Amino acid sequence: MSGRSRSMDRRVGQGVYGYPIEIQALFFMSLRCALLLLKPEAEGNKDIMERIVTRLHALSYHMRTYFWLDFQQLNVIYRFKTEEYSHTAVNKFNVIPESIPDWLFDFMPSRGGYFVGNVSPARMDFRWFALGNCVAILASLATPEQAGAIMDLIEERWEDLIGEMPLKICYPAIEGHEWQNVTGCDPKNTRWSYHNGGSWPGNKC
Template sequence: MTDPISSAYRLLEASLVYHRGDVVGTIASLDSHAPADNYSDCFVRDFVPSGLVFLLDGRSDIVRNFLAMVLKLRDQQEEMEGHRAVAKVMPASFRVLCNEQGEEEIHTDFGDRAIGRVAPVDSMMWWLILLVGYERISGDTAFTRSRECQRGIRMILNICLQDRFEIFPTLLVPDGSFMVDRRMGVYGHPLEIQSLFFGALRAALAMLDDTDPDNQGVREQSAKRLEQLVEYVRHYYWLDEDRLNRIHRFRTEIFGYDSENALNIHPESIPDWVSDWLPLDAGYLVGNLGPGRMDFRFFALGNLLAVLFGLADESQSKRLMHLYDQRWDDLMGMMPVKLCFPAMQGEEWRLKTGSDPKNIPWSYHNGGNWPALLWAFTAAALHAGRGDLALRAREVATERLAANGWPEYYDGRNGRLIGRRANYNQTWSATALILTHKFIEDPSTLDVLSLKGFEKA
């Protein structure tokens, strides 16, 4: 192993969380000066790259312990007064503490302790996707097809598929309900949630026992929703030169079933930067979509997961990677991968973030560069046949990440500066590099994330 990879493994081993002698997760950061207390928690989304490393290293028992723990903790969510009881979500995070008697206790956060009290909608989807990887690698169907797991999958689907005041196949969520967990104007139908929703539906169809009559109804519902979701996202979220020209010439205020501008998007809402920035023969999935609203910002993780899980079709995947190739300085820079482009500034920043000092322009979620996304970029690039881009990203990140002490994120338009408020020794920054190395050295390891063929009921 190279020194940076060895360093990454040392950080991973130091981050292990134990409960009654078993490893059940990894803490988010080993930085003793982390600004928020919950960086000592094991976050569901943060654990995913750790879990994938453990699976590929033959340590599947750790992933099983984590999956079982999170499944059990779901039932600890308290009911809010005045709310009708519904199926419970997975927690955002948990930690193991000792009480006064020296006994271990699990403390969970369902968003009720989180900064801004944001709802962890993505946790249950990441749990499902990791469950597929666990079964694929371990072959442990005794766990994945157990009564508890099957019930957990059905409850996740019941939350996602329940009727709302909506006519779209996409999933409606509040602001800050996924990796972008602060106010960033990402309420509604953000792309990252739709990519995870797609992955979760495919994962559920793979995991639900088709011989169990309790699963029949939800399997049929999931298959229908999946078909509608794919068609909707591929058509309405996709942006390339042809689509941009059509939006630019949209007629508005058209009533009826056959309107090309079904969502009444106003051409005047197209930002000035888009037409000059979007290259020929490139494209991407826009960040959000709703009535009279198209968020043209580029959100990396939603796009990369769309490629990896198959939400984007083959042509769209190749054109997305062409965008990365042509706009490398903007989307990758000196430390892959930029989370969101471009950054909000001025009045837009003030109104959409609430003047958030952590999300100033080109920092944190608002245009910061996140090494944690390196594994997703590498996997998507290899999946789309652009191994050259994966190698380039690894070369940029490898030496600098370890030398800088595994920062949480980087600042600046090109990602040159270590984040002003970034933690050091951030676990998923290290595990992202380990996964990148594994995927490049042996592309067959990508099978741990494969959902191919799982869309059929």
């Protein structure tokens, strides 16, 4: 294997776990773009393209299965059993049902869904992130049904996600002790500032 192939293999062969939705969606889009740009007849490209296709399948399965949340999946998570460790475990990441935030039950409509912020052992970041979900649609990381559900969610929760301003970057904003722990009391990231639920200035067109 050439040096170029080994370098590409390291990038493409990295795991699909532990990254937030926007990183996963952008990575998926970059892999699809690479697949279009590479010439199959060039030396070493066939092997690279096969590895890209393998990674695309793994990443799309991981995201569509474990990051997706709608009303039906919320009910499944709410009834999760913990401490399951065999390959037959339903709760693959040992998510604790008590970690579901109270705001989510009011936010999640019966029609619609979205990709959560992140999934890691024993914890899910249930917040809505606009960039990751929008890029997931553009990159076809979301299935057609999921893409439609994301748009349905935006329509159903228009006042929360858009209201009188451009699309909020995330919802809801974190505050109180959680804000102190996550941001280190950074005044730039106060409640509803740009990095804590603020709007996208670029969307004022």
